[in-house]
Amino acid sequence: MKSTSALSTLLLLLPAFAAGDAAFEQRCSDLDGSFNAANTEVILAGYVAQGTNITFPESAANSCPKFTIALADMCRLRLNVTTSSTSSVIVEVFMPTNWASKRFLMTGNGGLGGCIQYNDMTYGTALGFAVVGHDNGHAGDTGLPFLNRPQVIKDYAWRALYRAGKIGKRAINHFYPGSIQKSYYMGCSSGGRQGMKAAQEFPEEYDGIVSAAPAIDFHGVLSTGGHFVQAVGPPGSPTNLNLDQWNAVHQMVIRQCDGIDGVLDNVLEDPMKCQPRPEELLCGPGQTWASHQCLTAPQVESVRTIYSPIYGNGGRLIQPRLNPLTREFLGYRVSYGGVPSYLSEGWYKYALFNDPAWNMATDFNLNVIDRDFRKDLFEVSTNKTDLTNAKNNGTRILMYHGLSDGLITSENSYRYYERVSRDMGLPSSQLDEFYRFFPISGLDHCYTGDGAWFVGGSVQYSPAGALDIDPSDSVLMTMVKWVEEGIAPNTLMGRKLVGGVVQGARAHCKHPLKTTYKGVGDPNLPSSWECRTA
Known part of the structure; x- marks a missing residue:
């Protein structure tokens, strides 16, 4: 972290509640005995100085982040909150010395929900928030803990968020002299x-x-994993595209649609106006990917499928089409690369069917989607x-x-x-x-x-x-x-951050207005754009 950053400047401007105060540190360590709540165990209570490398015990055996750097002096409280006889939630509470704002921030999870977003938490403390995060009822971004444990699914669906918020607020109000x-x-x-x-x-x-x-x-989002893996087939099959080929598709979309918004910048300002024609990449007689960087007819059909809505039994719309820009590695790895999505398969296998032998590549069909929608476990939809x-x-x-x-x-x-x-x-x-x-x-x-x-x-x-x-x-x-x-x-300011350097900015308009180029001016400047009705 650079000492001259905008964030560092902001930190200097925040009034200190107890910066460098031994009483703050002592009050923090005393939480081990002073904070009491039903069904709640204090695992850790300790002072953390700005710049400290914080590691996490749950990350050693999973893909969750391994560490974060503290961006403010703070008190760290780690709790285990029992939610039922078969489930519990790990809750982290970061309470900065600078809490003049008296603001509370709850952070969310990702994927199948077992990783605490520690970077979001530390950033929140740097802005003066007392921040809470939680593991959503299980460690790691995996559905395995759902197997035959409906209460863990309930935590994932909503209860962990609710309980973590309640206990986090109670801890914060207990720790500080003032209230949220x-x-x-x-x-x-x-x-x-x-x-x-x-x-x-x-x-x-x-x-x-x-x-x-x-x-x-939620169930429509998960259905894309099964639909896509069957549509494109496994790597090496005639219908599958490798990452280089998907990058070629990405460039094809840019060629066909980038100019719609009036600026050639590899960005689609309104992708719903873009209807890609993958036949542009179709190989002619005797041509191959190796010789002409082209696609076979089955591969073109796969692209058509990915860029089309998903319909289920009875013609029901299950999910709109994927955005017509498909270069991001995460989407390739999880959605359309041909390998079963660990997110979708983890949910179907362990939450919906409770069957470790269930296989998305062979067992997924439209009836599975219907079952998932119909059951809607704990209204996770x-x-x-x-x-x-x-x-x-x-x-x-x-x-x-x-x-x-x-x-x-x-x-x-x-x-x-x-x-x-x-x-x-x-x-x-x-x-x-x-x-x-x-x-x-x-x-x-x-x-x-x-x-x-x-x-x-x-x-x-x-x-x-x-x-x-x-x-x-x-x-x-x-x-x-x-x-x-x-x-x-009315707008949300965005910046083009490349290699640590801001290379442009844009004020993104509130829907239903459209962010529209004025036709003149540097497109990297917000002043060259305006919000219009169409």
């Missing part, structure tokens, strides 16, 4: 789904919810469109989604937003009071991309240069201004 004044949530992917679950079921817990690339319509309680509570919801997301199609978020509008009978002008949606061009799944992808959101703080960007217009602080100052956002 405002509560916020931030998460992406499964964490985005968790945010929308809170908005749907217990909005009273949060004043502001930031939900990114949410895995709402997160499909409720009546947000009246959130509206009445005054909870603000800011949802954003990358328009080159290669894992969860951004059309899923458009679809949900419009369903909320219809089902609540509220046009956008009235939804704006409490719920706003921002499509982010050039953003892949949660982070990175070819466009102005950095909005200061969940899991975006690890890349080089991220901590050097002024956090004042980040999505989290934008939400704070909306909640605490009544300044509702």
